[in-house]
Amino acid sequence: MNGEVRHRVLLLNLKSAGRLNYFYYLCPYKKISMKNVLSLVSLFAALAIVSGCCNRNKPKLELVKDQYGVVHKINPHKKSVYLIFTGHVSQHDGGYFENFDGAEFVVKTLNEHEVKGSFFPTGVTFREEKYHHVLCDIIEQGHYLSGHSFTHILLCDEEDRNVSLATLDSIASDNEKMEHELQILGLTKEQYVWMVPPYEYYNEFSADAYRSLGYKLANPTEGLETSMDWMGPDDPQYHSAEQLINNIWEFEKEHTLNGAIILIHAMDYPVRTDEDRPYRYLGDVITKLKDLGYDFKTFKDVIALEEQLKSDK
Numbered sequence: 440m441n442g443e444v445r446h447r448v449l450l451l452n453l454k455s456a457g458r459l460n461y462f463y464y465l466c467p468y469k470k471i472s473m474k475n476v477l478s479l480v481s482l483f484a485a486l487a488i489v490s491g492c493c494n495r496n497k498p499k500l501e502l503v504k505d506q507y508g509v510v511h512k513i514n515p516h517k518k519s520v521y522l523i524f525t526g527h528v529s530q531h532d533g534g535y536f537e538n539f540d541g542a543e544f545v546v547k548t549l550n551e552h553e554v555k556g557s558f559f560p561t562g563v564t565f566r567e568e569k570y571h572h573v574l575c576d577i578i579e580q581g582h583y584l585s586g587h588s589f590t591h592i593l594l595c596d597e598e599d600r601n602v603s604l605a606t607l608d609s610i611a612s613d614n615e616k617m618e619h620e621l622q623i624l625g626l627t628k629e630q631y632v633w634m635v636p637p638y639e640y641y642n643e644f645s646a647d648a649y650r651s652l653g654y655k656l657a658n659p660t661e662g663l664e665t666s667m668d669w670m671g672p673d674d675p676q677y678h679s680a681e682q683l684i685n686n687i688w689e690f691e692k693e694h695t696l697n698g699a700i701i702l703i704h705a706m707d708y709p710v711r712t713d714e715d716r717p718y719r720y721l722g723d724v725i726t727k728l729k730d731l732g733y734d735f736k737t738f739k740d741v742i743a744l745e746e747q748l749k750s751d752k
Contacts, residue, residue, distance in 0.1 A: 498751075500744050503698065507646040509636070509656040515698035519736045520728060522549075523659070524705040524718070525635060526560040527591045528567055537591070537669075539564050541705035541718045542573045546580065552725045554735045556582050558705070559635040562589030562613075565620035578624060583737040585631035589616040592637050594645035603644045610648045633657055633738040639666060639702070657738070659702040662690055666702045668717045671710025680717045684724060696733060 503512035513521060526539035539560055549556050558577050564570055577584050592613055596602035605613075621631050633655045636645065641656075649656055659666050664686040670677045678686075687701065703718045713719060725735075 498744055498747055500741070500748060501698075505658070505661065507641060507643050508650070509641065509646055509658050511658050511660045511700060512698040513657075513700070513736070513741060518695075518697055518733050520696050520698075520733050521657075521700045521736050521738070522554070522556045522721075522725075523635065523657075523700055523702050524556055524558050525587050525639075525702065526558070526564050526705045527587065528561070528564050530563065530590070534567070536709060538706050539567070539570050539573070540707040541716065542570065542577075545703075545705045545718055545721060546573060546576050546582070548721045548725070549582070550580060552722060552729075554725055555737045555739070556735075557633075557737045557739075558582055558584050559587040560705075561587045561591045561637070562617035562620045563591075565623070574624065578626070581739075583633075583739045584621070584624070584626065585634045585738070586614075586617040586621060587635050588637035589613045589620075594637065594640065595642040597640075600640075600642050603642060605645060605648075607648050607651070610645065611652060614649070614652055614654075628653065629742070633741060635702075657700060660690075660696075660699040662694065663687065663699065663701055665717055666704070668704050668711070669706070669708050671708070673710070680711075680715045680720060683717050684720055687724065688727070691731065696728070696731075 499514065499516070501514050501516065502510045503515055504510050513519075524542065524545055526542060527537045528534040528539065529537035542558070542560075545556065560570075560574070565574060574584070590613055592605055592609070594603065594605050594610075596604060618628070632653065634649070635658060636649065636656055639658050641649075646656055664678060665683050667676065667678050668680070668683055687696070690696065690699075703721065705718055707713075707716065728735075
């Protein structure tokens with residue numbers, strides 16, 4: 440075959456004793472010495488090791504999603520947890536049932552333990568003057584702040600999740616008001632792009648609606664029950680603070696909390712006493728998580744990782 444380039448990367452000619460007789464490297468039929476063979480083998484091995492180390496050290500972002508495409512675990516290969524706190528001021532009773540009264544305690548506890556959290560109050564919460572100080576503290580002290588809708592709208596029927604109660608226009612209108620409150624505090628869309636849907640309850644239509652508005656959605660990790668902390672002892676599904684916190688450790692033992700999103704309401708529900716509010720035990724939860732080897736991330740970290748991965752492309 441005249442003119443045909445026949446380069447051989449590696450040719451092993453094994454004799455009876457398994458000796459290496461010839462080695463060809465990117466040259467047609469050119470025999471080289473055993474010394475050069477060993478040098479090249481060492482080079483290839485070193486390159487393979489370096490390549491493997493680079494791949495292992497390359498940042499990854501694995502998002503575990505539910506059936507509606509909403510994230511409920513982040514990087515489950517890493518021993519990190521995401522503490523999130525929601526709040527709302529109920530309008531029909533002047534904030535008696537739902538409020539943001541636990542936020543100051545939560546922020547203080549996080550700072551004492553040198554941990555950052557992610558906060559998702561509704562837009563009407565931003566308009567309450569008594570919460571202005573703690574909202575500013577959340578930003579100034581490096582926590583993540585985003586929204587939870589403006590009025591805490593119910594997106595779909597409680598009995599039949601497939602029945603939507605909000606239109607795209609009503610979601611967009613409500614969301615615009617929420618964005619306005621965040622922007623008053625100096626935040627840009629890129630800084631609050633991750634949000635928790637109102638009531639942590641949605642269907643495919645409403646999840647798609649928020650995504651069409653440029654949002655990324657997150658929800659508590661499935662199987663964790665701390666979000667049930669709004670129910671009082673008279674409710675058939677009531678769980679005490681002790682039971683809800685024990686659920687964290689039971690879940691950890693069975694599944695680990697790698698990448699888990701743990702929601703605790705920063706609210707003083709009137710149906711619970713102070714001793715029965717899970718957020719009051721936040722310090723103990725943080726201490727035990729640290730003892731178990733976990734570190735703490737916020738959605739600021741997720742956004743930073745997304746930006747890094749984008750720039751690496």
